[in-house]
Amino acid sequence: xxxxxxxxxxxxxxxxxxxxxxxxxxxxxxxxxxxxxxxxxxxxxxxxxxxxxxxxxxxxxxxxxxxxxxxxxxxxxxxxxxxxxxxxxxxxxxxxxxxxxxxxxxxxxxxxxxxxxxxxxxxxxxxxxxxxxxxxxxxxxxxxxxxxxxxxxxxxxxxxxxxxxxxxxxxxxxxxxxxxxxxxxxxxxxxxxxxxxxxxxxxxxxxxxxxxxxxxxxxxxxxxxxxxxxxxxxxxxxxxxxxxxxxxxxxxxxxxxxxxxxxxxxxxxxxxxxxxxxxxxxxxxxxxxxxxxxxxxxxxxxxxxxx
DNA sequence: GGCCAGGCTATGG
DNA sequence: CCATAGCATGGC
Numbered sequence: 001x002x003x004x005x006x007x008x009x010x011x012x013x014x015x016x017x018x019x020x021x022x023x024x025x026x027x028x029x030x031x032x033x034x035x036x037x038x039x040x041x042x043x044x045x046x047x048x049x050x051x052x053x054x055x056x057x058x059x060x061x062x063x064x065x066x067x068x069x070x071x072x073x074x075x076x077x078x079x080x081x082x083x084x085x086x087x088x089x090x091x092x093x094x095x096x097x098x099x100x101x102x103x104x105x106x107x108x109x110x111x112x113x114x115x116x117x118x119x120x121x122x123x124x125x126x127x128x129x130x131x132x133x134x135x136x137x138x139x140x141x142x143x144x145x146x147x148x149x150x151x152x153x154x155x156x157x158x159x160x161x162x163x164x165x166x167x168x169x170x171x172x173x174x175x176x177x178x179x180x181x182x183x184x185x186x187x188x189x190x191x192x193x194x195x196x197x198x199x200x201x202x203x204x205x206x207x208x209x210x211x212x213x214x215x216x217x218x219x220x221x222x223x224x225x226x227x228x229x230x231x232x233x234x235x236x237x238x239x240x241x242x243x244x245x246x247x248x249x250x251x252x253x254x255x256x257x258x259x260x261x262x263x264x265x266x267x268x269x270x271x272x273x274x275x276x277x278x279x280x281x282x283x284x285x286x287x288x289x290x291x292x293x294x295x296x297x298x299x300x301x302x303x304x305x306x307x
Numbered sequence: 308g309g310c311c312a313g314g315c316t317a318t319g320g
Numbered sequence: 321c322c323a324t325a326g327c328a329t330g331g332c
Contacts, residue, residue: 040313041313131313131314134312134313134314135312135313135314135315135327136311136312136313136314136315136327136328136329137312137313137314137328137329137330138311138312138313138330138331139312139313140312140330140331141312141329141330141331142312142313144329144330145329184328187328187329187330188328188329189327189328189329190315190326190327190328190329191314191315191327191328192328194315228315228316229314229315229316230314230315231314231315231316232314232315233313233314233315234313234314234315237313250313251313252312252313252314253311253312253313253314254313255313270321270322271321271322271323272321272322294313298313
């Protein structure tokens with residue numbers, strides 16, 4: 001699946017490239033890296049010079065799409081890339097996922113619009129905190145809030161020489177020690193008390209995010225909904241993007257619009273009807289289907305790639 | 308300046 | 321149960 005590129009090559013070392021830098025090729029097909037990293041699942045990735053840079057956990061990484069797969073470079077020790085395969089979900093066979101979608105015109109159109117779009121597997125706390133900050137915000141604004149949070153309260157991570165500084169997402173314990181005013185200073189607005197409450201619930205152990213994935217979906221959802229400022233949409237984002245529940249189906253303004261326009265002829269079904277439809281129509285890969293609908297609608301409306 | 312953004316809570320029918 | 325104002329903030 002994977003082979004080392006450079007890293008131990010004497011030529012690279014002799015060329016003065018950082019001895020600490022490491023690279024690999026993740027051989028994967030059907031993977032649209034740009035669409036995936038810019039699809040509103042994650043908010044901190046930056047495109048420049050034909051590559052994407054970001055932080056996964058406590059590791060800086062640069063990714064480049066090539067015909068053979070995804071070329072990755074990071075800083076720091078270790079030939080282990082399982083953390084990146086986990087984040088990118090490169091072992092997932094997209095073919096099987098797409099085959100599980102309902103075979104109807106809207107889904108065919110959505111897949112045709114962006115085959116290769118993938119679901120990532122995020123760290124739960126970062127995902128929860130990010131989506132608490134997302135309500136009634138555009139993606140560009142969400143980025144701004146999170147960048148401030150990370151620059152102020154995240155720990156610096158090791159980057160290769162010449163790269164700009166990068167920060168890990170702040171730990172829950174760090175944010176839990178702040179005040180609401182600190183978070184408002186990061187432009188979190190009315191989301192500040194919600195973010196603080198979530199940080200304290202996680203830091204205190206009252207909410208064990210790592211254990212959610214082992215619970216039945218309804219129970220995991222209830223535990224998230226118990227947090228102030230976390231409703232069905234944010235809960236489902238965490239369940240789908242971080243906890244590994246493939247049927248979680250976040251309905252935001254875009255997906256709600258998609259369902260009404262594509263499946264209800266622009267009518268306004270009762271919320272319960274819409275929710276029932278979302279739960280039953282899309283099958284065992286409903287969450288993936290949702291992501292394709294989201295991307296399809298945004299692209300159709302001419303949304304700017306950056307948000 | 309009005310409108311809207313990967314929503315949620317509180318309040319009123 | 322359903323509908324709607326209000327909430328901070330910023331870009332168009």
